[in-house]
Amino acid sequence: MDELDTEIIRLLQTDARRSNRELARTLGIAPSTCLERVRALTRRGVIRGYHADIDHAALNRSVQAMVSVQVRPLSRAVIESFKNSVSALPEVLSVFVLAGGDDFLLHVAVQDLDHLHGFLLDQLSQRREIAGFRTSVIFQQVRKPVLSRLPDPA
Amino acid sequence: MDELDTEIIRLLQTDARRSNRELARTLGIAPSTCLERVRALTRRGVIRGYHADIDHAALNRSVQAMVSVQVRPLSRAVIESFKNSVSALPEVLSVFVLAGGDDFLLHVAVQDLDHLHGFLLDQLSQRREIAGFRTSVIFQQVRKPVLSRLPDPA
DNA sequence: CGTGAAATCCATAAGTC
DNA sequence: GACTTATGGATTTCACG
Numbered sequence: 001m002d003e004l005d006t007e008i009i010r011l012l013q014t015d016a017r018r019s020n021r022e023l024a025r026t027l028g029i030a031p032s033t034c035l036e037r038v039r040a041l042t043r044r045g046v047i048r049g050y051h052a053d054i055d056h057a058a059l060n061r062s063v064q065a066m067v068s069v070q071v072r073p074l075s076r077a078v079i080e081s082f083k084n085s086v087s088a089l090p091e092v093l094s095v096f097v098l099a100g101g102d103d104f105l106l107h108v109a110v111q112d113l114d115h116l117h118g119f120l121l122d123q124l125s126q127r128r129e130i131a132g133f134r135t136s137v138i139f140q141q142v143r144k145p146v147l148s149r150l151p152d153p154a
Numbered sequence: 155m156d157e158l159d160t161e162i163i164r165l166l167q168t169d170a171r172r173s174n175r176e177l178a179r180t181l182g183i184a185p186s187t188c189l190e191r192v193r194a195l196t197r198r199g200v201i202r203g204y205h206a207d208i209d210h211a212a213l214n215r216s217v218q219a220m221v222s223v224q225v226r227p228l229s230r231a232v233i234e235s236f237k238n239s240v241s242a243l244p245e246v247l248s249v250f251v252l253a254g255g256d257d258f259l260l261h262v263a264v265q266d267l268d269h270l271h272g273f274l275l276d277q278l279s280q281r282r283e284i285a286g287f288r289t290s291v292i293f294q295q296v297r298k299p300v301l302s303r304l305p306d307p308a
Numbered sequence: 309c310g311t312g313a314a315a316t317c318c319a320t321a322a323g324t325c
Numbered sequence: 326g327a328c329t330t331a332t333g334g335a336t337t338t339c340a341c342g
Contacts, residue, residue: 012206045210052166058200060304097294140251150214
């Protein structure tokens with residue numbers, strides 16, 4: 001992970017469809033060198049994939065919410081099973097397993113408030129392992145598509 | 155947004171580097187037709203960009219946390235200013251503006267627990283507008299890189 | 309709006325230093 | 326490990342149904 005790798009990562013985060021040639025030109029290196037770097041990064045698992053960023057409205061997901069959940073008993077089996085079930089639901093974008101007051105945080109995106117209500121009642125309220133949950137509708141999100149590499153912990 | 159567009163979006167979410175030719179072959183249409191569809195989707199803002207998905211460890215961000223924040227007074231000016239300041243911090247991945255008990259949720263990723271502690275003390279504790287905040291370390295995250303299109307609200 | 313052919317450009321693999 | 330070159334294949338444009 002030298003300076004060059006860091007820069008490659010930064011550029012591919014910004015625009016994953018950049019051609020290898022253009023990438024090489026920007027970095028001032030030969031295309032074959034650049035290609036080999038990208039392949040090495042992929043082989044090492046640094047680059048995990050390339051995804052198109054789609055407008056949520058086009059996916060009929062204009063309403064987003066965060067749902068914090070507590071489950072009981074807080075056992076490995078319950079946590080695993082809950083995590084797997086909810087991540088399979090189409091409404092759920094992300095599942096976070098948390099330390100602290102809440103056990104899970106679910107990021108969900110649905111058509112409208114009616115469907116959010118329906119999701120909470122049909123998919124969460126019914127579960128016996130849920131000790132409680134709290135829903136916060138998301139008014140706005142600022143997401144950073146390009147992450148810088150932080151300095152080494154030193 | 156017909157069936158074809160939906161399918162194009164699904165495939166590009168899965169792998170943004172798929173060649174146009176391969177995309178067309180998968181869909182059973184001519185490459186030029188496919189290209190025009192993709193361009194139209196981009197022009198309409200449905201496709202917002204293409205981003206490489208990078209392993210957080212390679213970016214020195216092995217520790218992630220969610221920080222829920224309450225600010226006072228809850229005015230438009232304070233919300234805007236807080237949102238803009240925190241989204242400019244390199245540690246912050248996403249800022250959510252919420253309805254309900256908490257006003258903001260910050261998704262942060264840093265080198266280690268020491269840096270998390272430092273971030274909270276140096277960047278949050280000092281702010282006068284913050285009435286309180288609560289931090290939850292993230293043990294695990296399940297993220298869905300490909301979002302299906304939900305049925306129309308009907 | 310979808311197709312097919314032609315020109316240009318690109319990814320990839322050898323071979324070299 | 327990085328560069329140069331050659332080639333097979335892809336992207337993209339354009340004229341046409």
